[in-house]
Amino acid sequence: MIVLDHVSKTFDGGATYALRDVSLTINEGETFVLLGSSGSGKTTILRLISRLIEPSSGTITLDGKDLRDYTATALRRNMGYVFQGIGLFPHMTIGQNAGIGLRLVGEPAPEIEAKVRRLLDLVGLDPDAFIDRFPGELSGGQQQRVAVARALATDPDYLLMDEPFGALDALTRESLQAEVLRLKEKLKKTIVFVTHDIVEAFLLGDRIGVCNAGNLDQVGTRRELLRNPETDFVRALLARPLQQLEAFRDLQ
Amino acid sequence: MSALSHFASVIADNGAELWLRTGQHIMLTGVSTLAAIAMGIPLGIFAVRYARLERPMLAGIGILQTVPSLAMLALLLALLQQIGALPAIIALTLYALLPIVRNTVTGLQGIAPEIIEAARGVGMTSAQRLRLVELPLALPVLVAGVRTAAVVGVGIATLSAFIGAGGLGQFINRGLALSNTDLILLGAIPSALLALAVDGSIAAFQWGIETRRRAREGMRVYASWIATALPALILLIGGIAYWSTTGGGAARQASPGAQIERGTLRIGAKNFTENLLLAEMIAQLVETHTELRVERRFGLGGTMIAHNALNDGAIDLYVEYTGTALTVILRAESMQDPDAVLVRVREAYDARFALEWLTPFRINNTYALAVRSAVARERGWSEISDLVPLAASLRAGFTPEFSERPDGYPGLKTTYGLRFGRVYDLEAALMYRALAEDEVDVISAYATDGRIDALNLTLLKDDRHFFPPYFAVPVVRKAVLERHPQLRALIAPLSELLDDAVMRRLNWAVDGEKKHPAAVATAFLRANGLLPAIAEPALQGAR
Numbered sequence: 001m002i003v004l005d006h007v008s009k010t011f012d013g014g015a016t017y018a019l020r021d022v023s024l025t026i027n028e029g030e031t032f033v034l035l036g037s038s039g040s041g042k043t044t045i046l047r048l049i050s051r052l053i054e055p056s057s058g059t060i061t062l063d064g065k066d067l068r069d070y071t072a073t074a075l076r077r078n079m080g081y082v083f084q085g086i087g088l089f090p091h092m093t094i095g096q097n098a099g100i101g102l103r104l105v106g107e108p109a110p111e112i113e114a115k116v117r118r119l120l121d122l123v124g125l126d127p128d129a130f131i132d133r134f135p136g137e138l139s140g141g142q143q144q145r146v147a148v149a150r151a152l153a154t155d156p157d158y159l160l161m162d163e164p165f166g167a168l169d170a171l172t173r174e175s176l177q178a179e180v181l182r183l184k185e186k187l188k189k190t191i192v193f194v195t196h197d198i199v200e201a202f203l204l205g206d207r208i209g210v211c212n213a214g215n216l217d218q219v220g221t222r223r224e225l226l227r228n229p230e231t232d233f234v235r236a237l238l239a240r241p242l243q244q245l246e247a248f249r250d251l252q
Numbered sequence: 253m254s255a256l257s258h259f260a261s262v263i264a265d266n267g268a269e270l271w272l273r274t275g276q277h278i279m280l281t282g283v284s285t286l287a288a289i290a291m292g293i294p295l296g297i298f299a300v301r302y303a304r305l306e307r308p309m310l311a312g313i314g315i316l317q318t319v320p321s322l323a324m325l326a327l328l329l330a331l332l333q334q335i336g337a338l339p340a341i342i343a344l345t346l347y348a349l350l351p352i353v354r355n356t357v358t359g360l361q362g363i364a365p366e367i368i369e370a371a372r373g374v375g376m377t378s379a380q381r382l383r384l385v386e387l388p389l390a391l392p393v394l395v396a397g398v399r400t401a402a403v404v405g406v407g408i409a410t411l412s413a414f415i416g417a418g419g420l421g422q423f424i425n426r427g428l429a430l431s432n433t434d435l436i437l438l439g440a441i442p443s444a445l446l447a448l449a450v451d452g453s454i455a456a457f458q459w460g461i462e463t464r465r466r467a468r469e470g471m472r473v474y475a476s477w478i479a480t481a482l483p484a485l486i487l488l489i490g491g492i493a494y495w496s497t498t499g500g501g502a503a504r505q506a507s508p509g510a511q512i513e514r515g516t517l518r519i520g521a522k523n524f525t526e527n528l529l530l531a532e533m534i535a536q537l538v539e540t541h542t543e544l545r546v547e548r549r550f551g552l553g554g555t556m557i558a559h560n561a562l563n564d565g566a567i568d569l570y571v572e573y574t575g576t577a578l579t580v581i582l583r584a585e586s587m588q589d590p591d592a593v594l595v596r597v598r599e600a601y602d603a604r605f606a607l608e609w610l611t612p613f614r615i616n617n618t619y620a621l622a623v624r625s626a627v628a629r630e631r632g633w634s635e636i637s638d639l640v641p642l643a644a645s646l647r648a649g650f651t652p653e654f655s656e657r658p659d660g661y662p663g664l665k666t667t668y669g670l671r672f673g674r675v676y677d678l679e680a681a682l683m684y685r686a687l688a689e690d691e692v693d694v695i696s697a698y699a700t701d702g703r704i705d706a707l708n709l710t711l712l713k714d715d716r717h718f719f720p721p722y723f724a725v726p727v728v729r730k731a732v733l734e735r736h737p738q739l740r741a742l743i744a745p746l747s748e749l750l751d752d753a754v755m756r757r758l759n760w761a762v763d764g765e766k767k768h769p770a771a772v773a774t775a776f777l778r779a780n781g782l783l784p785a786i787a788e789p790a791l792q793g794a795r
Contacts (some may be wrong), residue, residue, distance in 0.1 A: 052372055077375035087370035091388045091465065100384075101374050134466070150374065 002026040002049060002158070002192070007058035009044055014056075018044045020214045021058070031184055031191040035201040035237075036211030042194045043084065045211075046160050049192065050079050077101060080151025082161040084194075087147060088135040094120070094146050095131040101154040119149040124179060141172035145179070152187070159191045165200070177203055198241050210234050259441075262434045266423075272497040274442055276418040278490025280337065281405040281450070284344030288401055292349050293394070296356025297382065310354060317350045321411050322553065329415055329557055333564040335549065340412035340419075347408055348401035355397025359390030392458065399454045406447040410439065414523065414553025416561070420446070425551040428681055429523045430762050430769065453482035515543065517732070517739075520567035521550040522558050524680060525762045525769065526617060526700060526755060530571040530724060530746075532773040537742050540783055544736065554653065555580050563605050568732045569739075572609075573617060575720035577601070577727075579659040586659045586720035590616070593721055601727065608733055611744050612725040614751045615700055619660065619719045620711040622697035624687060628710040635713035639694065640670055648672040649683045649692035659720055660696065667718040681763075684709075700752050702760025724750075749780050 002025070009019040019041040026032045034042035047053045048060060051072045060067040067075065080101075088097050096103075098119055099112040107115075117127040123145040135143055144164055151159055161180075165173040177200060184191060184204075195201050201208050202222045209219045210233070218230045229235040263270060295313075299306040319327070324346070328339035363386060371381040387394075413421030420443040427435030460479030463472055517538055521531035528550055535546045549567050552558040559581055561567045577597040578584050587593050598609045621636055633639065639646065654660035655677055664670050672694070678686055680698075687695045688707040697704060697711065699722075704711060726743055733739060761772045777783040 050373060052369065073375045073377050075375075076373060081370075081373040083366060083370050083373060085366050087366050087373070089367065089370070089385055089389075091385075104375055104380060 001028050001063055002190075003061045004045070004048075005059050005061070007048065007055045007060060009041075009048065009053065010056045017214045019048075019055075022216045023058075024209060024216060024219065026190065026192060029188055029190055030206040031193060031204055033193045033195060033201040033205030033208045034211055035195060035198065035205075035208050037196055039213070040211035041214045041216075042196075042211045043162055046162050046192060046194055049158075050076050050081055050160055073104075077105060077154055078156045079158040079160055080154070080156045082144070082147045082151045082159070082164040084162040084164070084166065088143055088150070090135050093132050093134055094125075094138070097135065098146055098149040098153055100150060105154065115153060116149070119152055120146075122152070122183070123149045125149070139172075140168050141176060144168065144176060148176075148179075148183075152183075157190060159189050161191065161193045163194055163196065166196070173200075180204060198237065210237065259434070259437065262438055266438060268497065270423075270438065270442065271493050273418060273420045273422050273439070274446070275490050275493025275495075275497060276337075276422075277406070277409055277420045277443065277446060278486060279494050280340055280344060280409045280412055280417060280419050281402060281446075282487045282490055284341045284409075285348050285398065285402045285405050287341070287345045288348030288352050289398060291345070292352030292397075292401075293356050295349075296353045296360065299353065299357050300360045306357060310350075310357070313350045313353055316346045321347070321408050322414065325411060325415050326554070326557060329560055333560070333566075335416040335552070335557070335561045335566045337412075337417045339415055340409070340417035344405050344409055344412070348405050351397040351400040351404070352394075353397075355393050355400075356390065359393030359397075360386055362393065363389050391461065395454060395458045399451055402450045402454060403447050406443060406450055410443055411553075413551055415557060416520075416549045416552060416566075422551060425523055425553075426528075428679060429528060429551065430525055430766075432766055449486060450483075453486050456480075456482045515545055516547055517544045517569065517736070518547040518549055518567045520552050520558055520561055520570035521548070522555065522570070523551045523553055524698075525702075525759050526615075526698070526724070527571055528769045529758055529762065529773055530613070530726075532769050533746060533777060534569065534571075534726060534743055536770075536773055536777060537746075537782060538739070541742055542736070542738065562607060562727065562729065565729065565731075569726055569728045571613075571724050572727045573722035573724055574612070575618065575659060575722040578720060580657060583658075586663065586718075588717050588720060590721035590723060594723065594725070602730075606730045608728050608730050610726045610728060610740060611747045612723045613747050615724045615755045616721055616752060617698050617700040617724060617755070618714075618722045619654065620697050620699045620714065621664075621694050622687065622704060622709045622711050623694050624690070625708045625710040627693070628712075633710075633712060635715040636664075636668055636670070636718075637715050638712070640668055643670050644673045646672050646674075646693040647691070648675045648694050648696075649678045649686045650675060650696045651680050651683060652677045654696040659718075663718060667716055700755040700759060702756050702758070702763050705756065706760055706764045745780075745782060749776075749782075 004022055004024040007019060007022045008017055010017050022041075022045065024045075034045055036042045044053070048055055049067075051067060051070075062070065062075070089100070092100070095113065095116050099116045102112045102115060116131065120127040120130055125142060125145050130138070130142070130146075135146070138146070147164065151161075165176050168176065181204065193204055205222065207219060207221055208225060210217045210225070212231070212233045218225060218234050220228075225234060226238060229238060295309060299309050321343070324343045325339060328343050329335060332339050332342075367385060367389070368381070371385045376384065409419050410421030410424055412419050413425040420439040423435050423439030425439075427433065427437075427439065456479035460476040463476040464480070519531050519535050519538075521528045531548070531550060535548055538544050539546050549561070552561060552570075555572075555576055558567075558570050559572070562570055574590070574593045574597055575586065578593055579586050582597065582600050584596070587596070594609065594612060601607045601609060621639070623633060628634070650661055655675065656662070661675070676686070676692060683692075683695045684697070684701070684703045684707060686692045687709065697709065699711065703709070728739065758772055758776060761767045762769050774783060778785055
């Protein structure tokens with residue numbers, strides 16, 4: 001369980017806030033989606049959770065313990081992180097990339113290879129075909145599957161995914177979304193998923209938090225958001241896909 | 253004989269020394285480049301980690317780079333108070349630092365921020381990030397920096413010969429001093445080839461590393477291992493060449509604060525024919541008539557370098573000139589009376605340096621202005637004053653030392669009011685050739701130079717008696733004379749035998765007839781009964 005308690009973050013000494021007084025609880029085993037446009041603060045929340053940055057005020061606890069009481073590296077090794085963009089290491093093979101977390105904790109090489117093969121299989125890549133290739137030789141979708149495998153390698157309790165499919169074409173994105181749903185059922189991990197895509201948020205999220213200019217406007221299930229939008233921003237945001245759908249229908 | 257087979261014979265004649273000098277050259281460059289890598293990469297990492305350090309650090313190292321190589325060598329010589337490999341290696345290391353630090357910084361900064369974020373995000377510590385991600389990704393840029401440093405180092409290392417560190421520069425140095433093109437090429441061609449080999453080997457190293465990362469098996473893996481080992485192989489060859497010929501002796505020569513080793517006399521010489529000849533004669537006398545072993549530290553690149561080496565005990569003896577000591581070392585006004593000058597320098601050296609001036613040779617190698625004889629006849633020039641009205645239209649070629657010394661051009665300007673239209677700084681051997689080939693009209697010749705007669709030059713009379721006397725005199729450390737008082741009597745007979753005319757003839761035998769200084773010295777000493785007719789001279793170097 002991750003709890004943010006009145007957390008704010010400023011990068012310029014208080015002139016502007018990337019995140020303002022956010023309180024939020026992410027429950028064990030749920031998939032929590034942070035939804036918002038760019039600059040809304042959703043990625044900031046993710047980076048705070050993995051301690052890539054520290055809050056300016058407020059506290060974050062993980063399983064009841066203050067985040068600052070964990071070693072940053074140990075904390076990150078227990079949180080699989082799938083980065084916006086790609087974030088694979090270009091000089092390492094797919095096998096080395098996927099197994100890097102295991103290598104960092106000193107796992108013996110044969111066991112790493114065995115695990116990496118299972119993981120590649122899990123994310124839908126043929127281990128024999130891919131394990132010795134380099135990221136540059138793979139398509140964007142394949143690379144993102146590797147990134148997911150890398151995040152899962154250490155069998156972390158938490159999985160942080162920062163717009164992992166943002167740069168992919170619609171078809172690839174759909175198949176990877178389906179993959180995440182499948183993994184979610186299978187692995188029962190707590191997932192924090194950042195996206196600007198409302199459809200993706202509704203598809204994947206058990207609960208959704210709507211971020212707007214550094215504030216967390218509303219948190220709820222998709223049903224709660226649709227039935228009872230608490231701010232004008234949330235209402236407008238949720239109305240947009242329907243408007244788009246109607247515009248699409250008019251064209252036909 | 254074709255040029256190629258001629259050069260092959262030059263190589264064959266100097267095979268053993270070429271092997272030694274190549275070894276020394278590789279060691280000088282290799283050790284300094286490795287030291288620069290060991291310091292430069294951590295410095296570059298620091299500069300990137302602590303961004304505030306980056307600009308001052310690169311600026312500081314950049315300034316080091318702008319110090320001219322010879323000035324840097326001279327400076328280190330003064331600071332370390334010793335000649336030989338150590339100051340040379342330090343200078344080379346400082347020069348190698350900039351490309352390595354700068355490329356380390358550039359390489360690390362060039363890594364995409366997302367990659368760094370990913371490395372942190374997967375839980376790497378700072379050290380793991382450096383080792384597993386940053387350095388491997390920066391490697392190509394980093395290796396390019398090492399390549400630049402090593403290739404430039406091979407070039408600069410040729411200058412180390414000026415401070416007695418050996419290397420292929422020794423041939424170039426000696427070739428320049430003796431006007432011997434074969435010797436210059438014997439140093440220049442191998443050092444150019446070495447630079448190419450070093451460049452190629454480091455490129456191969458990089459290819460090897462990258463290939464090994466990608467290839468798992470087959471011929472490419474073997475090839476990559478071999479490629480990676482090439483730089484080490486060159487170092488190994490250098491090490492073998494060096495130790496097989498010296499047994500590490502050259503390293504001992506450079507030991508700090510060198511005391512007089514019992515039984516060894518280290519004789520220095522400045523980098524020109526006459527000084528080398530006189531030093532060689534003394535060396536052969538000592539080798540033949542005493543139990544002392546002689547170490548020749550020839551080719552020292554200037555008066556201050558030779559004097560500092562003597563004063564600091566890096567050498568025991570060299571031949572200095574009275575006028576030079578008076579004006580350059582003691583910084584006194586120049587004087588005309590030869591005896592007064594000798595008394596003055598002898599007393600000052602005794603009081604200030606614990607160095608003794610022995611009996612002077614009767615050689616006055618004073619400066620003189622020289623012109624082409626044909627031109628002198630045509631225009632009626634016989635003394636320096638004749639040049640004054642025309643000076644603005646004349647081209648002068650001076651050695652850099654003459655341009656600076658108070659008893660050189662600056663003094664000439666005040667005494668005669670001479671101001672030449674153009675003044676070129678020329679290395680001594682080139683200076684004579686430039687005059688003979690009408691590239692310049694007047695040069696700063698040495699009165700005992702054999703080329704004066706051979707190239708049909710005329711010395712202009714110093715009608716205002718400006719140039720002080722420059723009598724050649726062996727200067728010896730007093731501590732050495734106390735231990736070996738017989739040196740005085742051993743060297744004294746040379747004073748009786750040598751005068752300006754004899755010296756000019758001997759100088760020409762080397763400069764003009766291209767005989768080896770050691771052979772010329774031996775022949776002269778034998779002819780005058782100072783060496784037994786059958787004694788084998790200590791031949792070294794070129795024909």
